[in-house]
Amino acid sequence: MTTNISLTERIDKLNICVIIPTYNNHKTLNRVLDGVLAITSKVIVINDGATDTTPEILKNYTDKITQIHLPQNKGKGNALQVGFRKALELGYDHAITIDSDGQHFPEDMEVFVQALEESDEDVLLIGSRNMEHDSVPKKSSFGNRFSSFWFWFETGIKLNDTQSGYRLYPLHALPKKFFTNKFEFEIEIIVRTAWNGVPVKNIPIQVLYDPNERVSHFRPFKDFTRISILNTVLVILLFVYIKPRDFIRNFKKKSFKVFLREDLFSTQDTALTKAQSIALGVFCGIAPFWGFQTAIVITTAVLLRLNKPLAFAFSNVSIPPMIPLVVYGSLKVGSLFVEKEASFTLADTFDFSQLKEHLFQYLVGSFILAIGMAIVFGVGSYLVLSHRGKNRG
Structure with a gap:
């Protein structure tokens, strides 16, 4: 799409904010914040009970961004939900979420904005990474294939990447309540939003995995178990409620x-x-x-x-x-x-x-x-x- 206005103006026109949940990513937080602020000032940061120098870093941005400091770490899903509620309170219609570990490129926000401009309906966009790149950890590649399969099974939608945290959410079309509040939340929200009739799509983004900077808080055994339990619950809901509900809606027509x-x-x-x-x-x-x-x-x-x-x-x-x-x-x-x-x-x-x-x-x-x-x-x-x-x- 060709446009004569800047990315900043396009973000303002679409009433988009940027939500950044962060927990003990002090090595990359400055770079991520500066990169996002170079594009837009509509930024909400949720400090999820960080125990490193995150609070001190955020003091330098007091007058530049909206900050929420949670007293203790409750998980990424909870932090995102807090951010969504704040964004709605401030009157935003859409939120781009970006991780604070430095793997995402702020300039890729233009890809989300363009896709939203070209859409004539609410849409949930997920940044699709090149999971075959040499820098991508093998466990991340496997986890993404596992997650993508279950997302397809539960929604009928085929995606290349369902685990990327770089996303654009239609705030008013999201479910009001959720079952989860940790890493598995990012699976729950896309499945249940798709069940609400909102298209969920991938768009291509860049990715950078720097082992010297990046800190992953994913706990393979505990979080994989949580994800498996969530998928079990979602499959039960699919057959017991969602399929009958959708069928009745179509039948009544x-x-x-x-x-x-x-x-x-x-x-x-x-x-x-x-x-x-x-x-x-x-x-x-x-x-x-x-x-x-x-x-x-x-x-x-x-x-x-x-x-x-x-x-x-x-x-x-x-x-x-x-x-x-x-x-x-x-x-x-x-x-x-x-x-x-x-x-x-x-x-x-x-x-x-x-x-x-x-x-x-x-x-x-x-x-x-x-x-x-x-x-x-x-x-x-x-x-x-x-x-x-x-x-x-």
Whole structure:
């Protein structure tokens, strides 16, 4: 993009600030600060409880930058969150984060600014380093490949570099609360921001690893364990909440006619696959998975490669008007298998104190009814869909 205004003016126009979290990087802090200040004065530094000469260095910049001094080290993720809150308080829309260990080049901020100028929506940009360069530690290269794989698995977005701390964040599009506050935070924030529908992209940057200056606070065993735990949690959330949520949002956009045309009659799925999807939906809708039917049916349909819209649609057999019938049917079926039969009529099936008293009877009957109705709907739909397919052929 060609422009006649300076990088400083472009940063001001886009309402961008620079956030620098720092912890015991006194060897490189001066150089990083001077390099950034040569471009913009919109700088927020978070001293994360440094025990070296960082506080003394920052005294020389008292009137030049916004400073936050944390009394003790709580981790990079916490420092970044403190910086984001301060940036929002000061009215900024975007924040470029840059590490204070000297590996990043302040002049590369122009790459972020240009990419933001060319975007017509909120975007989270991550500086992509050349991880094959001789100066890059092998453990960093492996860790980046590991992280990039899980990011792709959790979001469907392929990136070359997910661990670079040189980033541009859309402040108003970030999640409000986070689970983590150390190194793994930088993984959590990009995954969950992507889940919010914000594009996450790589842009090329330079990198410098000087072993005489750079101080890494990454603890291989502890931090790798934290990252692994985080990825486990994110994968669970992906299948239990995110995929069902996204599916429902897309499903709600369809009319009933579109659903019948696209998902029931016009898909490439076989009659058997459709019938199995319907049977799964009916089973999950009747079985006592209160509050979790949608998550269970969508997750199971994904794992079994069934038709998700069909499974979800038929799981709604337990919509409110049908609940009394489902509960009553479950209790009556359960009474055939449980020795102590409860005396229920259709009119009083919503007496939850009685339902609690005969919970075992309900649970047994519910699962048996769910299996029976799944077989009925599955076989019935298979016969109908197979017959329709033969007629069309």
